[in-house]
């Protein structure tokens with residue numbers, strides 16, 4: 315069993331428009347709605363790979379109800395979301411059909427009361443018993459303390475559960491000090507965290523600040539892994555075009571599944587890159603194209619060792 319935490323769950327709404335233009339009114343040609351927030355995306359991909367997953371975090375209001383309803387039909391996913399009085403947020407992705415570019419608008423999320431945050435922390439401790447790994451994913455809703463992830467990392471480590479942290483900004487900075495096993499920042503998040511725009515150097519700096527392993531996602535160039543066991547780059551065969559929403563979450567699912575299956579790093583990275591690219595190729599944001607995934611895993615992804623000590 316794997317646990318994913320999404321404190322700021324979302325109802326992800328994707329609009330397709332012929333062309334997105336500022337100041338203009340648009341006719342939406344297609345609308346899709348699905349349960350979102352990074353940890354829920356990670357959970358769906360893990361379940362599709364055959365893992366049993368429990369999801370927790372907060373859900374409330376009508377949107378929270380829609381999110382929970384949407385999870386009921388997903389085999390392998392158990393809903394352990396904690397109720398909150400405020401309404402779960404919506405996020406809007408607007409896809410420009412002409413260019414394929416996506417513009418993302420994320421609401422802040424519900425205000426979480428101190429009693430609700432305490433209830434979550436109690437539930438989290440109970441859920442950690444017996445899980446093989448936990449992923450802490452995404453932004454924090456208002457009211458949740460900025461050091462929340464640091465606390466959740468500490469509790470997981472005390473319980474002996476490997477912990478992956480996928481967030482940004484101050485919550486990431488504070489979370490690092492609690493020494494997570496793995497972080498998966500993108501190049502911008504890593505630069506913001508460390509002040510270095512050179513991914514190798516920035517990843518090493520993030521390790522010095524507390525992360526055991528750093529897997530930097532470099533967009534179309536794939537992943538850079540800096541770990542105590544070595545350094546690797548993993549890249550898809552060619553530039554993959556499509557909607558990148560959820561591609562990072564699929565990479566997290568690949569890394570986490572590889573961790574609990576005790577795969578060697580190169581295999582974990584190949585899986586993460588193949589899943590990520592197959593998510594970009596899928597027509598619906600946050601889902602992956604299984605045929606493309608298998609094809610990429612078979613021949614497509616190149617994993618190369620990098621020189622230098624980890």
Ligand SMILES: O=P(O)(O)OC[C@@]1(O)O[C@H](CO)[C@@H](O)[C@@H]1O
Nearest residue numbers: 324350351352405420452453560
């Ligand atoms: O606001 P956050 O929590 O950072 O990101 C939320 C979000 O944009 O990330 C996912 C894609 O990675 C979407 O499902 C989701 O709505």
